[in-house]
Amino acid sequence: MKAQKLGRSTVAVHGLPEPHQDNQPVVAPIMQSATFVNPVGSDREVLYTRYGNNPNQVRLARKYAMLEGAEEAVFTASGMGATALAHLAVLRPGDHLVASKWIYGGTLKLFDEEFARFGIQITYVDPTTPRLWRKSIRKTTRAIFIETPVNPTIRVLDLAPIARLAKEYGVALLVDATFASPINFRPLEHGADLVITSATKYLNGHSDVIAGAVAGARAVVEEVIRLMRLWGQALDPHAAWLIERGMKTLSIRMERHNRNGLAVASFLEKHSQVAAVSYPGLASHPDHAVAAKTLAGFGGMIGLTVKGGTAGAERFLKRLRLFTHAPSLAGVESLVSDPRHTSHKGWSAEQLAAAGIQPGFVRLSCGIEDPEDLIADLEQALAR
Numbered sequence: 001m002k003a004q005k006l007g008r009s010t011v012a013v014h015g016l017p018e019p020h021q022d023n024q025p026v027v028a029p030i031m032q033s034a035t036f037v038n039p040v041g042s043d044r045e046v047l048y049t050r051y052g053n054n055p056n057q058v059r060l061a062r063k064y065a066m067l068e069g070a071e072e073a074v075f076t077a078s079g080m081g082a083t084a085l086a087h088l089a090v091l092r093p094g095d096h097l098v099a100s101k102w103i104y105g106g107t108l109k110l111f112d113e114e115f116a117r118f119g120i121q122i123t124y125v126d127p128t129t130p131r132l133w134r135k136s137i138r139k140t141t142r143a144i145f146i147e148t149p150v151n152p153t154i155r156v157l158d159l160a161p162i163a164r165l166a167k168e169y170g171v172a173l174l175v176d177a178t179f180a181s182p183i184n185f186r187p188l189e190h191g192a193d194l195v196i197t198s199a200t201k202y203l204n205g206h207s208d209v210i211a212g213a214v215a216g217a218r219a220v221v222e223e224v225i226r227l228m229r230l231w232g233q234a235l236d237p238h239a240a241w242l243i244e245r246g247m248k249t250l251s252i253r254m255e256r257h258n259r260n261g262l263a264v265a266s267f268l269e270k271h272s273q274v275a276a277v278s279y280p281g282l283a284s285h286p287d288h289a290v291a292a293k294t295l296a297g298f299g300g301m302i303g304l305t306v307k308g309g310t311a312g313a314e315r316f317l318k319r320l321r322l323f324t325h326a327p328s329l330a331g332v333e334s335l336v337s338d339p340r341h342t343s344h345k346g347w348s349a350e351q352l353a354a355a356g357i358q359p360g361f362v363r364l365s366c367g368i369e370d371p372e373d374l375i376a377d378l379e380q381a382l383a384r
């Protein structure tokens, strides 16, 4: 059976199908071992879990690479670890990075507080002004980084013109597509060189593991793996096993997240206590055309601005019963988070407004519950 002929649900369940062997377990066991017996005198690669070559890590990475359509992938101990190593694989001291202004708050801090220490210069671009991408390129620019769909405002960027620019100038294009998962969007198919994901989110899908992943061409991922070994960022085998199990339902979970996201956003858009809804599946969304053209589904994430500003949002959050107020997303259970107290803590009102976050804004992550129950929960929390 040829791997490239398999559908994404099949790949999510099986990865690369292996011959069935009598009396072998159907589920790959957890190899909870730091080290493996090393043949005496052998020059073969040493197996050691920090190296990322534990069978659980290898199996998981292969499955993820297949889902992204990548030559190679590697998992790391967190999404932040994946973002850091992916950039360090393509940037050297003195290099320049062009990054979208609309990125996860943790990534922004990593760039501002840590990359500066490595002598990496950064220019942030407002993605609403496309000509700024070209204007920001310098002789020393080695990479462009974007996140799409954007946390927490759920804007969607058009990769095609940015990918063309990256090719023209010979710079690497890195894309964090955590909010889409490879079921809804595969950046490598749109000209990205590396895709980064927080596997904590949709890939694992059960809010019980912290992990990240990077996928792309073998040569670059091998550099990420080299850095992972030296900076000690490998994923624990038990976590790898849990993510692999979670990924078996990725495709079917995404179908439900997509359906619930659209149902909830359509309900919220018509509600009298709602000031604004940002969901790329709605015709009112500023990036609806790009999203409809490039995404296979609009996902479960919704930017919601309730009436009554901060007090209105806090009242709403306290009244929710199914949506849990917790700073993560993309699990089977619906979550809600207030970026002013998590990813955007300490930002001024002006900075928040520039990032598209108005008073009363919260970010919903619709799980896979029955949509009518989610809507009923939101309805009672919004009631006056």
Ligand SMILES: Cc1ncc(COP(=O)(O)O)c(C=O)c1O
Pocket (backbone or CB within 6 Å): 078, 079, 080, 081, 083, 104, 106, 147, 151, 176, 178, 179, 197, 198, 199, 200, 210, 211, 212, 328
């Ligand atoms: C878009 C995005 N990228 C990266 C990260 C970091 O992932 P992790 O928490 O797994 O380190 C997050 C976390 O929320 C995120 O939302």
